Each structure stands twice: as C-alpha cells, then as structure tokens.
Amino acid sequence: MRGAYGLFFLIVCLLCLSESHEIKSSRQDVRKFPDGFRFGTSTASYQIEGAWDEDGKTPNIWDHMTHNEPCVIKDCSNGDVALDSYHLYKRDVEILRELGVDYYRFSLSWTRIMPNSFPDKINEAGVQYYNNLINELLKYNIEPMITLYHWDLPQKLQELGGWTNPHIVDWFGDYARQAYRLFGDRVKSWMTVNEPYQICNHGYGDVLKAPILNMKGVADYMCAKYVLLAHARAYHIYDEEFRASQGGNVFIAFSAQWYEPESENDIVAAQDCNQFLWGLYVHPIYAENGDYPPVVKQRVAAKSAAQGYPRSRLIEFTPEEIQYVRGTSDFFGLNHYTTYSVYRNESVQGYYEIPSLYDDAEVILYQKTEWSLGETDLVKTVPWGFYNLLKQIREDYNNPPVYIIENGFASQGGLMDDDRVQYIRNYMSAMLDAMQEGSDIRAYSIWSLVDNFEWMKGYTQRFGIYEVDYEAPERTRTARKSARVYKEIMRTRSLDFSFDPSDITMPLDEGH
Numbered sequence: 001m002r003g004a005y006g007l008f009f010l011i012v013c014l015l016c017l018s019e020s021h022e023i024k025s026s027r028q029d030v031r032k033f034p035d036g037f038r039f040g041t042s043t044a045s046y047q048i049e050g051a052w053d054e055d056g057k058t059p060n061i062w063d064h065m066t067h068n069e070p071c072v073i074k075d076c077s078n079g080d081v082a083l084d085s086y087h088l089y090k091r092d093v094e095i096l097r098e099l100g101v102d103y104y105r106f107s108l109s110w111t112r113i114m115p116n117s118f119p120d121k122i123n124e125a126g127v128q129y130y131n132n133l134i135n136e137l138l139k140y141n142i143e144p145m146i147t148l149y150h151w152d153l154p155q156k157l158q159e160l161g162g163w164t165n166p167h168i169v170d171w172f173g174d175y176a177r178q179a180y181r182l183f184g185d186r187v188k189s190w191m192t193v194n195e196p197y198q199i200c201n202h203g204y205g206d207v208l209k210a211p212i213l214n215m216k217g218v219a220d221y222m223c224a225k226y227v228l229l230a231h232a233r234a235y236h237i238y239d240e241e242f243r244a245s246q247g248g249n250v251f252i253a254f255s256a257q258w259y260e261p262e263s264e265n266d267i268v269a270a271q272d273c274n275q276f277l278w279g280l281y282v283h284p285i286y287a288e289n290g291d292y293p294p295v296v297k298q299r300v301a302a303k304s305a306a307q308g309y310p311r312s313r314l315i316e317f318t319p320e321e322i323q324y325v326r327g328t329s330d331f332f333g334l335n336h337y338t339t340y341s342v343y344r345n346e347s348v349q350g351y352y353e354i355p356s357l358y359d360d361a362e363v364i365l366y367q368k369t370e371w372s373l374g375e376t377d378l379v380k381t382v383p384w385g386f387y388n389l390l391k392q393i394r395e396d397y398n399n400p401p402v403y404i405i406e407n408g409f410a411s412q413g414g415l416m417d418d419d420r421v422q423y424i425r426n427y428m429s430a431m432l433d434a435m436q437e438g439s440d441i442r443a444y445s446i447w448s449l450v451d452n453f454e455w456m457k458g459y460t461q462r463f464g465i466y467e468v469d470y471e472a473p474e475r476t477r478t479a480r481k482s483a484r485v486y487k488e489i490m491r492t493r494s495l496d497f498s499f500d501p502s503d504i505t506m507p508l509d510e511g512h
C-alpha cells in the first residue's frame, strides 16, 4: 500500500513539474481582463530624478557610492542627472497620458524631503516637487502610487548601520508618517519598501547594490529582521493615525522569482530555494502563524551552531514581533521577472562562501539557454514560471489580493522591441491563466515607463517601454513598439496576440 502511495506521489510530483503547464500564450484569440483590473507603469526616484544635490537634497547611499567608487557601476555612471525627471516630470506625465495608464508608481527620495534624515527639518522644495508631480498626475486622472523606500537610504543613516540598526524601525516610521501627512490627502496607495531581498541580500550580503557591505549570512539576515519591522511600523502608523481620515492602502513589494526543480530529485531543493529567497520576507507577513519559514529557521540555526556561532545568524523574532509583523500588507505587491532551474547535489558543499544565505539554502541555480528570446536579451522569458509562482502564492497564502508592481524586460536599445512585446504578452497571458484558476490579481505594472539608471548596470541596460536619448539635454523620451502594444492592451482591456501596432500614433493625441 505504501509503495502504491509512493508511486502515486511521484506521478503527482512529476505532473507538478511545471514545464508541463501549457501556457495559453500562443493562442491567437483575444483574452479579456476582468472589469476593474488596473494597469500602470513603475519607476524609482534614484533611477530617474537626477538633481542629486539640488534645492537642499542631501546624499543617499547611491550618491555616496557612485561618487566614491564610480566604477563599481558598469559604465562608471551615476544618477546625478539620470532622466532629469526632477525638472522634466511634466514630460513623464505626458507620456503616461499618451499611454493611458490607470496609475503611476514612483518613489520618494527620503533625503529630498528630510535632508537631515529626521523630521526635524522638512525641505519645502523637495515637498513641492512631489506635490507638483502628484497634482499633475491627478489633473489627468492618473492615480499616484508611492513607494516610500526604493533603495536610496540617507547616507548618514547608513553610517549608523542602516537597515541593521534596530533604530531604523523608528526612523523609517518617522519618515513614513511625514509622507502620509504631506501627501496622504491625495495619495491612497502606499508601498513601504521595495524588494527586501534586494535591499538585504544584494546590499548587505553582497556587492550587487549599495552599500555593498558584503557580510554574507550575517548582515543580510540582520537587515531582513529590521526591514520587516520597519515596514510593519509604517503599516501600523498608517492604520492608527491616517487610515480613518485618508482611507488608503499600505503594502509591501516583494521580489519573487520562480525556482523550478531541475528534476524530480530536486523538488525539495527548489521548495527550499523559494523559501530562502522570498519566503523569508513573505512568510512573516502572510503565513497564518507569521515568523520566518520553519525550514529557513531550522537550517540557519543548525548551520550557525555547527559553524561555531553562539546563536543563529538569523536573529529570531520575539513572539510580540511576530504578531506585530503578521498581516501588515493590504495587497501582496509582487515584482517578478524570471525563473531559475534549481538542483542540489554533493557539489553544493563548498560551492559558496561560508557563511552565506546560499550556503545555508544549499541550492545551485542556473538559467537555460532555451529560455532566451534572442542573443541580446538580458532577462530570460519563462512565462510558465510566473504562472507557477502565482499559483503557489494563491495556495500557500490563502489567495491574497495581488498587485503586480513590476514585470519587465531589458534590452540594449532600439525602438522595434519585438522581444519585449513577446515577453510582456506572454507574461500577461500566464497571469490571466492564474486568474482563470482563481488568483485574485488586481493590477499589473510594467517596469519601466522609461529607460533609466539600472543600478550596477548603469545605463547599459534598458527596461523602458519608452526609449531615452541620454545625449539630449531634454533626455528625449520616445515610445517603443512595446508602448504602443501596451497602450492597445489598456485601451481594449484585452490581450490580442495578433494586434500589430504600426498604426498607433504615440505623440499625445489630445482626444485622450
């Protein structure tokens, strides 16, 4: 009998191996989005604003790093001018109108609003800039959706330990309160933190983002705890002080890629990988009992003990903290780009630095060449991975309402971006598949509205559905083919694979 169950389980698992999910994306029919579904595009302050030291703004960790070690960035560039959106925000709103989005997701620069990092001084010029942007959006019926923190921490707070200092919970809460107070009469959608995994693992456990601390397996876990507590503080402040009068929502944007087992022997490895790389941040907020995923807690504690650490490198939450963090997101904000294949065998021993999150997870990841759309693409296109991820979120976390806050494709440039068009259509189709099966997905936003400063890759990678001419003083923004396709998707509220946008004119049509 047990043998029969075993066989049954194996067959079920093999069926679960997700490449077998047949995405309906190659269908030629028109797929409708449900009523009320919302579309947008995303950007972030440091990636577009420029004006790095204008009108009272003080340095953040990206200003500091790029000025002190310019060539940690691939093209030795920085965000000093970027797209100059600080001065050219009206052009940004114009292209948003041209597209016909429902909302625009952008982030606030903490040091533009609070140059001392603390609320003792509010910089009126910085506040005015965001007021102008918000008001311009509202004038055209575009909802402003704000991220409080998209990676540009005040440099002074970094010098105090940044996201590893427990006091960041107060500091971030103070900043959030000012933002709600200043803009909450008009802004109803707030994201606290963009992508805790990138903040902590790339910035504190590696050299992939500022502040390039590279204290693997220690600082990244410290950061995880305080980012989650700081997010929860910002959520509770809204709940207690603003929700009744302002009536908005607060949520967090997780980065979650999909980790697919290489073979049926790697099913557990892939599950562990999903838990270490995004469950670490999602579980404390969304799991019924909160807290870090049990597998992550157990493994890091055991490894830490074996390595001679007196306590787990993953600092535990107290029972009060578990309750404080649990349930603190009105929507599941999801940033998703791609999929990795995962395996675990004996070669994982000694494969990574010890200690490190990847050594703790004991998984090896890679991407398959057949997932490329072409030689020059920079994001592998795996729509079924998106579908699997959405399914897992639905099943593991009681089908939460989801906002897709980022999804997008990088190229090296060019207006005829058929690869990006293919990527976007196939990912949307995978999303519609998940929705047909019951996933409660309410919004979709493309990263990004415009090409911009792509962190360590500088200006060498282009994610925009609008191309930017960095040589022109006005940083000319020009619609790519993908912008035309996206405009038609939003206009018709449907996905039509056969639609060719050659006849859509993109300079703003005043009838819009």
Ligand code: BGC
Residues within 6 Å of the ligand: 044, 047, 194, 195, 198, 255, 335, 406, 447, 454, 455, 463
């Ligand atoms: C970030 C963006 C970034 C994009 C593409 C996301 O992880 O939130 O700021 O530009 O990925 O790499």
